[in-house]
Amino acid sequence: MHIEFNRNLKSQNTFGMDVSCACYAEYDSAEDLAGFFSEGKQFELPQPFLHIGGGSNLLFTRDFPGTVFHSGISFISVLSDGSQSAVVEVGAGTPWDEFCGWCAENGLWGPENLSGIPGETGAAAVQNIGAYGVEFKDIASKIRCFDAVTSSVRIFKAGECDYGYRDSMFKKSAKGRYIVLSIIFELSREPRPRLGYGRVREAVAGALMSGADTESGKAEEAAAGKLTPSEIRSVILSIRDSKLPDPSVTGSAGSFFKNPVVPKSSFDKVDNYAKSKYGADYVVPHFDAGSGFVKIPAAWLIEQCGWKGYAEGNVGVYEKQPLVIVNMTGKAVPDEIIALKDRITASVVNLFGIELVPEVEII
Numbered sequence: 468m469h470i471e472f473n474r475n476l477k478s479q480n481t482f483g484m485d486v487s488c489a490c491y492a493e494y495d496s497a498e499d500l501a502g503f504f505s506e507g508k509q510f511e512l513p514q515p516f517l518h519i520g521g522g523s524n525l526l527f528t529r530d531f532p533g534t535v536f537h538s539g540i541s542f543i544s545v546l547s548d549g550s551q552s553a554v555v556e557v558g559a560g561t562p563w564d565e566f567c568g569w570c571a572e573n574g575l576w577g578p579e580n581l582s583g584i585p586g587e588t589g590a591a592a593v594q595n596i597g598a599y600g601v602e603f604k605d606i607a608s609k610i611r612c613f614d615a616v617t618s619s620v621r622i623f624k625a626g627e628c629d630y631g632y633r634d635s636m637f638k639k640s641a642k643g644r645y646i647v648l649s650i651i652f653e654l655s656r657e658p659r660p661r662l663g664y665g666r667v668r669e670a671v672a673g674a675l676m677s678g679a680d681t682e683s684g685k686a687e688e689a690a691a692g693k694l695t696p697s698e699i700r701s702v703i704l705s706i707r708d709s710k711l712p713d714p715s716v717t718g719s720a721g722s723f724f725k726n727p728v729v730p731k732s733s734f735d736k737v738d739n740y741a742k743s744k745y746g747a748d749y750v751v752p753h754f755d756a757g758s759g760f761v762k763i764p765a766a767w768l769i770e771q772c773g774w775k776g777y778a779e780g781n782v783g784v785y786e787k788q789p790l791v792i793v794n795m796t797g798k799a800v801p802d803e804i805i806a807l808k809d810r811i812t813a814s815v816v817n818l819f820g821i822e823l824v825p826e827v828e829i830i
């Protein structure tokens with residue numbers, strides 16, 4: 468266990484907040500953690516404890532008074548390989564996109580639609596990351612964790628982790644108890660293109676399949692025989708490049724807010740507003756969330772309130788994706804981001820009566 472006091476965290480959060488922590492502890496194995504927690508050494512370090520990955524879903528609002536843990540467990544290991552599938556274990560500290568790139572290079576299907584998401588593999592299991600019609604829970608098999616209460620290793624099946632939209636038991640009932648050590652994936656060697664998301668389907672059909680039929684089922688069928696996971700990965704990376712800021716250039720934590728899930732009656736009010744503004748044929752983008760609920764893209768709501776491309780001082784709303792609050796100058800302080808977040812939230816409540824909830828964890 469490598470321990471450092473008063474460490475600056477600016478390079479370890481993609482928002483680029485210039486904050487520090489009282490103590491920073493990086494471990495390399497479950498044994499490291501077991502030695503630490505079972506021998507009572509945790510009581511010698513400043514409290515509270517926070518585990519971070521790449522800091523790409525966090526907003527630090529001040530110096531952290533306790534101990535920040537980080538995983539140094541980084542590996543990709545093939546546990547078994549066959550003609551149709553492979554079982555692969557990935558260390559929690561492995562950058563997520565390194566794993567996606569490795570799968571694509573090795574002809575393995577599974578995480579290609581999740582290519583380019585910043586952060587580490589351990590956090591992917593906590594966040595249930597998702598993009599372009601695929602979520603972490605769809606491709607993960609088991610999650611190996613260190614239990615800080617019993618000081619032992621526990622393995623959960625993905626189905627036991629209470630996964631939901633950007634949610635898991637690691638963010639709720641088990642928050643702070645389990646440290647993700649590694650993930651086991653069962654990946655397919657058989658083609659499994661997932662082209663249910665319109666923009667991916669169109670890009671794949673246009674760029675790689677000479678304008679093949681873009682109807683979902685047919686595109687997937689046609690793609691299955693022709694495309695490689697590497698090609699889908701390239702399409703996904705170029706779509707992401709065209710609409711999301713590169714964290715190494717512009718600070719952000721990606722989508723700041725979750726897409727709200729509202730009763731159908733609330734959606735109808737939003738839709739009536741849009742019809743009076745854009746004409747009777749206009750339909751607000753939405754997805755059926757089941758049981759009489761509808762998910763509305765938060766980006767659409769924010770754009771209607773006039774925030775897209777807004778800039779003031781060091782902060783702004785990304786001009787290509789209004790869901791992303793950016794540290795435009797690299798010099799923003801937490802209060803500026805919080806103030807902008809509050810103004811956006813208030814304006815969406817005023818116009819639509821819908822309260823946006825941050826996806827970003829505010830520390």
Ligand SMILES: Cc1cc2nc3c(=O)[nH]c(=O)nc-3n(C[C@H](O)[C@H](O)[C@H](O)COP(=O)(O)OP(=O)(O)OC[C@H]3O[C@@H](n4cnc5c(N)ncnc54)[C@H](O)[C@@H]3O)c2cc1C
Pocket residue numbers: 481517518519520521522523524525538559584585586587588589590591593594595596597598633637645646647648711712713714719720721722828
């Ligand atoms: C430009 C940009 C684009 C993004 N696009 C997407 C996207 O398309 N889809 C998406 O889902 N997200 C997206 N995100 C959000 C973010 O990348 C993900 O949530 C990512 O999984 C966070 O990983 P991280 O390693 O940075 O975790 P952090 O932000 O450091 O931590 C996230 C959470 O995981 C916990 N945690 C981290 N590691 C461990 C561990 N080993 N054990 C236990 N708990 C742990 C932390 O305590 C925290 O609660 C984007 C972010 C940015 C900046």
